[in-house]
Amino acid sequence: METFLQQTLNGLVSGSIYALVALGYTMVYGILGLINFAHGDLLMVGALVALQTISLLNSAVPGLHPALLLIAGVVTAVPVCMAVGYLIERIGYRRLRNAPKLAPLITAIGVSFLLQTLAMILWGREFHVFPQLVSTTPMQPIDGVVVSPLQIFTIVVAFALMAGLMLLVNKSRLGRAMRATAENHRVAGLMGINANGVIAATFIIGSGLAALAGVLFASNYAIAHYAMGFTPGLKAFTAAVLGGIGNLPGAMVGGLVLGLVESFGAGYIEHLTFGFLNSSYQDIFAFIMLGAVLIFRPSGLLGERVADRA
Amino acid sequence: MTTTSSTLTLPAGFALDQRVQRPLVILLALVAPIVALSFGKSWVRVLDFAMLYVMLAIGLNLVVGFAGLLDLGYIAFYAVGAYTWAFLASPHFGIHLPFWIVLPLGATFAAVAGIALGFPTLRLRGDYLAIVTLGFGEIIRIFMNNLNQPINITNGPQGIDSIDPLVVGGVDLSMDLSLFGIQTPSVVLYYYAFLVCVVIALILVRRCQISRIGRAWAAIRDDELAAKAIGIDTRAMKLLAFAMGATFGGVAGGLFSAFQGFVSPESFSLTESIVVLTMIVLGGMGNLAGVVVGAVMLTALPELLRHFAVPMQMALFGKTLLDPEVLRMLLLSLAMIVMMLVRPAGLLPARTRYAHRDRRNA
Numbered sequence: 001m002e003t004f005l006q007q008t009l010n011g012l013v014s015g016s017i018y019a020l021v022a023l024g025y026t027m028v029y030g031i032l033g034l035i036n037f038a039h040g041d042l043l044m045v046g047a048l049v050a051l052q053t054i055s056l057l058n059s060a061v062p063g064l065h066p067a068l069l070l071i072a073g074v075v076t077a078v079p080v081c082m083a084v085g086y087l088i089e090r091i092g093y094r095r096l097r098n099a100p101k102l103a104p105l106i107t108a109i110g111v112s113f114l115l116q117t118l119a120m121i122l123w124g125r126e127f128h129v130f131p132q133l134v135s136t137t138p139m140q141p142i143d144g145v146v147v148s149p150l151q152i153f154t155i156v157v158a159f160a161l162m163a164g165l166m167l168l169v170n171k172s173r174l175g176r177a178m179r180a181t182a183e184n185h186r187v188a189g190l191m192g193i194n195a196n197g198v199i200a201a202t203f204i205i206g207s208g209l210a211a212l213a214g215v216l217f218a219s220n221y222a223i224a225h226y227a228m229g230f231t232p233g234l235k236a237f238t239a240a241v242l243g244g245i246g247n248l249p250g251a252m253v254g255g256l257v258l259g260l261v262e263s264f265g266a267g268y269i270e271h272l273t274f275g276f277l278n279s280s281y282q283d284i285f286a287f288i289m290l291g292a293v294l295i296f297r298p299s300g301l302l303g304e305r306v307a308d309r310a
Numbered sequence: 311m312t313t314t315s316s317t318l319t320l321p322a323g324f325a326l327d328q329r330v331q332r333p334l335v336i337l338l339a340l341v342a343p344i345v346a347l348s349f350g351k352s353w354v355r356v357l358d359f360a361m362l363y364v365m366l367a368i369g370l371n372l373v374v375g376f377a378g379l380l381d382l383g384y385i386a387f388y389a390v391g392a393y394t395w396a397f398l399a400s401p402h403f404g405i406h407l408p409f410w411i412v413l414p415l416g417a418t419f420a421a422v423a424g425i426a427l428g429f430p431t432l433r434l435r436g437d438y439l440a441i442v443t444l445g446f447g448e449i450i451r452i453f454m455n456n457l458n459q460p461i462n463i464t465n466g467p468q469g470i471d472s473i474d475p476l477v478v479g480g481v482d483l484s485m486d487l488s489l490f491g492i493q494t495p496s497v498v499l500y501y502y503a504f505l506v507c508v509v510i511a512l513i514l515v516r517r518c519q520i521s522r523i524g525r526a527w528a529a530i531r532d533d534e535l536a537a538k539a540i541g542i543d544t545r546a547m548k549l550l551a552f553a554m555g556a557t558f559g560g561v562a563g564g565l566f567s568a569f570q571g572f573v574s575p576e577s578f579s580l581t582e583s584i585v586v587l588t589m590i591v592l593g594g595m596g597n598l599a600g601v602v603v604g605a606v607m608l609t610a611l612p613e614l615l616r617h618f619a620v621p622m623q624m625a626l627f628g629k630t631l632l633d634p635e636v637l638r639m640l641l642l643s644l645a646m647i648v649m650m651l652v653r654p655a656g657l658l659p660a661r662t663r664y665a666h667r668d669r670r671n672a
Contacts, residue, residue: 035437095651101436102380103650106591109382109584110646117639121632230580234448237441280456287445294438295430 002144007267008260013151013220015259016158020213021236022243022251023165024206030182030246031202032097037108038088039210040233041115042081044226046211047218048123050077051130058131066133070215073133077211084115085207089200112230119226127225130218154216161212162252165205169248178202182246231283235262238290244300253301261285343501353613354497358569360609361504362562367589367605368511368598369558374587375596375660376524377551378531380440382583383427383447387556389454389578390423391416391563393464396573399474402465409476413564420560421553423450428552432545435534447583454575469574476503476568484571500569507565511558516598518554527551581639588642591649594656603658608645612638 021043028036050073057064057072092111096104134150141147169175180188181198189195217232218224239258243250266282293300346353370384394416398407427446431439458466475484483499518524526547529537538544567573585608593604616634623630632640649656 035441092647092651099650099654102378103654105380105437105440106587107647107650109587110643110650113584113639113643114647117636117643120636120639234441234444241438241441275460278456278459281452284449284452287449290445291430291442294434294442298433298438 002142003267005142005145007263009145009147009151011260011263012256013154013259014263015239015256016155016162017213017217017220017255018232018236018239018258019252019255020158020161020209020216021232022239022255023162023248024210025237025240026243026245026248026251027178027202027206029240030248031178031199032093034093034104035108035237036088036093036203036206037105037233038111038115039206040229040231040236041112041119042085042207042210042229043214043217043232044119044224044229045084045115046077046081046214047130047224047228048119048128048214048226049080049211050074050215051128051218051224052123053077054131054133066131069131070133070219074212074215077215078208081207081211081214082204085203085210086200089203094196094199112233116226116230123226125226127223130222130224132219132222134219150219154220157212157216161209165209166248168205174198174201235286238286238293241290242293242300244302247300247302250300250302257301258286258289261289339505343498347495347498351495351497354495354501356610356613358497358500358504360606361501361508362566362569363586363589363609364508364602364605365504365511365558365562365565366586367593367601368508368515369555369562370586371590371595371598371601372515372518372558373551373555375590375601376519376531377527377548378435379548379551380436381427381443381552381555382440382580382587383443383445383450384555384559384586385578385580385583386427386447386450387420387423387559388563388566388582389450389575390420390556391560391565392567392573392577393454393470393563394419394560395564395567396470396473399568400470401472402470406474409478409564409568413561416564417557417560420556420563424552424554424556424559425549427556428549432548444580444583447578447580451575451578451580454578464575467575469572469576471572473567473571473573475571476500476565478503483568504565504569507561511561512598512602515558519598523547523550585642588646590656592645592656594658594660596660597656597658600656600658600660604656608642611641615641 021040024039024042025036028034028039053076054069054073057069088111092107093104096107132150134153136148136150138146138148169178177188177193177198178201180191180193181195185195188198213232214229218228235258236255239254240251241254242258243252243254245251262282262285265285266279269277269279269281343354343357346357366384366388369387370381373379373381373384395412397403398405398412398415399409400406427443431442434442454464455467457463458468464470475482477483481487481499483503484496486496487494487499519527526537526542529540529542530544530547534544566577586605589604589608590601591604592608593602594600612634615637619632619637620630620634623632653659
């Protein structure tokens with residue numbers, strides 16, 4: 001029972017981060033029908049920029065309150081990522097909007113690679129320690145279950161951001177324009193919506209969320225390096241597909257489900273396979289799940305779109 | 311309707327007679343290692359790797375360029391071939407089978423893996439297929455990395471070493487050979503062995519491309535629904551593409567294993583899949599000559615960079631700002647982005663895209 005509760009908690013923490021990243025994938029896919037492979041790498045950019053700010057500030061003004069450092073990190077990481085996201089769309093994808101499907105996809109892979117290379121140049125190839133700015137002192141609300149304030153913080157922030165995004169998309173003018181553009185670019189244009197602007201805004205918002213997810217991710221694993229974005233990016237994509245790509249609540253549900261499956265999988269795989277496989281196989285769950293969803297229910301848990309759009 | 315030509319389309323002004331072109335290419339391929347040898351053995355090694363990558367690119371081109379199935383897990387088949395050789399011809403399990411058993415077995419296993427990947431993904435296309443194949447490649451890599459306990463199968467991240475070299479007709483290619491009194495280094499011997507494989511692959515794929523099968527693939531690539539409607543068995547054709555592409559990957563993997571004498575999961579990362587994809591994109595997807603040119607270019611260029619960029623940076627700045635590995639990654643990513651934006655058909659575009667009306671008379 002303790003293991004069960006503990007794994008649920010761990011699953012919720014990683015799941016809520018996946019969900020945040022998945023929202024970015026799903027928004028872009030909903031509007032452009034494009035998998036932005038570079039989205040996961042924006043998470044990395046966010047984490048490393050935040051780390052840079054925090055360490056600079058820490059050495060300039062020693063003894064600052066950790067909360068201030070964290071805020072400073074976020075305040076620099078989010079705009080930088082937004083700018084990068086905008087540039088990617090403007091330079092890379094906009095010109096390819098009417099090209100055959102393969103072209104933007106390969107460009108996206110190239111951009112992902114490029115971001116990693118640039119990060120490698122700027123921050124080197126080593127693993128950086130990301131400071132623990134929210135306390136990680138374990139608490140034991142229930143016997144045998146360990147919770148840290150950082151974990152609670154992660155879940156709360158992630159859910160607050162998701163709620164904020166839902167409000168934005170469902171209630172604001174921009175949100176309405178986004179939904180209209182997702183429905184049909186040209187008709188939205190006829191209705192006086194600046195489709196290019198809306199697409200750029202989508203990229204910017206998604207990139208901002210990725211930056212925040214990056215800071216949360218790096219805080220939780222206490223690590224940042226140039227290739228850290230790739231695997232969470234893939235998992236977030238899996239989450240988006242799982243929930244039904246193009247569907248915002250789906251992405252959140254998908255993220256949480258994936259986080260839980262992974263955490264239970266890692267926790268119980270040794271028992272299930274009689275010790276043949278162990279928790280180092282954790283990453284295969286996402287890929288197997290992705291394959292299974294695409295094959296058996298390509299529209300995802302909550303989605304209605306078909307997978308057959310090449 | 312004309313078929314895609316495999317001859318090089320040189321820019322105007324450098325136009326060569328077709329009759330001159332072919333012997334010239336053959337001559338170039340034959341003397342390349344001898345020329346390279348005068349600059350040092352390491353350059354011949356680069357050529358050897360170029361041949362392996364050509365092989366891989368030919369296989370991936372078959373899947374992506376001919377049949378239009380974007381496969382990002384292609385390197386997994388290379389891994390299957392390499393590990394088959396490592397298992398069956400090394401002290402790891404104490405088995406030492408000759409190459410004419412191991413190589414076909416590796417190719418067969420790779421083909422089976424290709425079908426195993428292709429079968430469940432038949433309904434998927436475009437980016438969905440790309441991401442599932444990517445996941446497949448990662449799963450294979452995770453297993454290679456972790457199958458060292460409780461039973462040691464792959465030896466985990468340490469990899470397997472002392473793998474048997476390629477022995478053809480009693481000649482051990484890992485040893486220098488004295489031919490008519492001329493000392494021929496091992497790397498040169500390997501080059502010609504690989505060249506033979508590449509030529510066989512090229513002929514096979516070329517024959518396929520201009521056969522009914524190749525036309526069926528092109529039809530699926532250009533419009534799957536229409537292809538189905540005119541009676542093409544799209545399932546069988548896609549599986550065939552996956553299996554054939556994987557076979558080439560498997561053969562290349564086996565040769566790589568024998569040439570290196572060492573395999574580890576490191577060599578089969580996603581980056582490698584993307585490197586091979588970039589070769590195709592750069593050279594010209596669907597065009598065999600383009601694929602060969604792309605593969606050779608992207609193998610040789612990073613080596614040239616390695617050779618010249620570091621001393622140049624030392625001379626200019628007094629230190630190395632960008633190490634060769636970073637430069638290689640930069641080159642690859644820029645190649646992908648710039649090619650897609652500026653010249654999406656590649657350096658040597660395929661002459662005829664069957665379904666494009668504007669090119670019909672080309």
